[in-house]
Amino acid sequence: MTSQPRLAFIGLGIMGAPMAGHLLRAGYPLTIHSRTKSKAADLLTAGATWSDTPAAATSAADVVFICVTDTPDVEAVLFADHGVVHSARPGLIVVDHSTISPTATKRFAADLAKRGATLLDAPVSGGDVGARNATLAIMVGGDRPAFDRVLPLLQYLGKTITHCGPAGSGQLTKLVNQILVSVTTSPSAKRSRSPPPVASTPTGAIQAVAGGAAGSWQLSNLGPKMIAGDRKPGFMIDLQLKDLRLVQEAAADLGLHLPAVELVASLFKNAQATGHGREGTQALFDEVRRVSTR
């Protein structure tokens, strides 16, 4: 890679916009594109260049970053009319930060490889706070030399950056992450339904167990929100269910039966069905309380 690669960033949502901002402030020439141009305003003011299509953004860049929502969104950015593939050329590296299907990712990587371009799947964990503070965990699958070349760029975005294996393995690792996140939310939720003797000092009870073998990020971060009745989304139930669907699809591809995932997905679906989809995952509290007291 040249010492000053030209970058493009496609998808300027709650995650993509701050990530693109870090790359721009690091001094790289940056072309941006998003379905909604208004989301680009701050970045354009700060010196980024607008492109009307993914293909146009790609033609101006050595490395293209993508951060959209789901598998069909990535497929459209890459392969629709005016998609990245139409400007793909040997040496181009595409870094996909979206959380999508590992199976589809392998197919996308193979299709881009026909044009000499390399796709790295690089889903992130850490939420909007992690994106703003550049403390994301980034789980990367794909060609190792390409990973080594973009690693200095990823270090502007995250703190824990891991090459997990060939194409698709970043997405698989992210799905493992989402299994752990979602299943850990479920027992945390039960805590809040404890009977009066402990509930009289619920925060103390969390402190009592959080330092030991029961400790988890979910307990320490979401437990206090459950107790306080704070349902503001760090991570929305709708998106958790999207990721659990990806987990279940991947499990089906592999012939796996994951009973805890199925249980937790059913609890989250009930929470969504009762109107909590756009609340944070800690609102599972309400659903667990509902099914717990029959």
Add this chain to the structure above:
Amino acid sequence: MTSQPRLAFIGLGIMGAPMAGHLLRAGYPLTIHSRTKSKAADLLTAGATWSDTPAAATSAADVVFICVTDTPDVEAVLFADHGVVHSARPGLIVVDHSTISPTATKRFAADLAKRGATLLDAPVSGGDVGARNATLAIMVGGDRPAFDRVLPLLQYLGKTITHCGPAGSGQLTKLVNQILVSVTTSPSAKRSRSPPPVASTPTGAIQAVAGGAAGSWQLSNLGPKMIAGDRKPGFMIDLQLKDLRLVQEAAADLGLHLPAVELVASLFKNAQATGHGREGTQALFDEVRRVSTR
């Protein structure tokens, strides 16, 4: 309490023996009793005094510590012939470090109170390593002034010492702890069944997710053992099931339905039924792998 209270310790198993040793080395006069006298040898060499019965140990002590296995064991130590109650007197404090039924604990506390003695339920978390290193988490229920009086003694045994509320609330908090511990083991186990792309760097995959929202004590400590095939018990499946039975009994008392606990208990029971009861909880890996690949 006098500046130098006389102590007794009943139950010198894998947890009790090192805990009693900390109190002895701290300079307190210590009387000990255990069903198996051979377990007392090291403590007797170090200066402890043997008693043939819990009642005799109690008559020589201002504070009596108990660390046995299950509800009937504590009931026998307290109320059987030659039990603690027969030497109980006003001002005596009994600290029960066993993990047992919260409901039975409340009954035991009321029965001791009739003799003017105070029972504190003080179950611990942190395993044999925590007992040896005096880094246990101790969750205490019962009379607050009694808690304040024994706190300086508990600080020789543990690091995180929390007064959770009235009698039984230490046991309830410990059961919350065991829910979180056991349910977090289940998704961790699934990790090890990941397909080849990630499994080629399983330790890296754990590192990739452990620092973020999926992180937990169980993942960081048991995940590597699952990958290495190390089934040596930190905490035995047999004992985990004993604690899950206590959780389910407490839930039944409260009219609660805890679906994740039921799922995890059924997985652990299958692991026990297939001969893994005396292995560490990380051996749940095998059971999850078995049910996952149908």
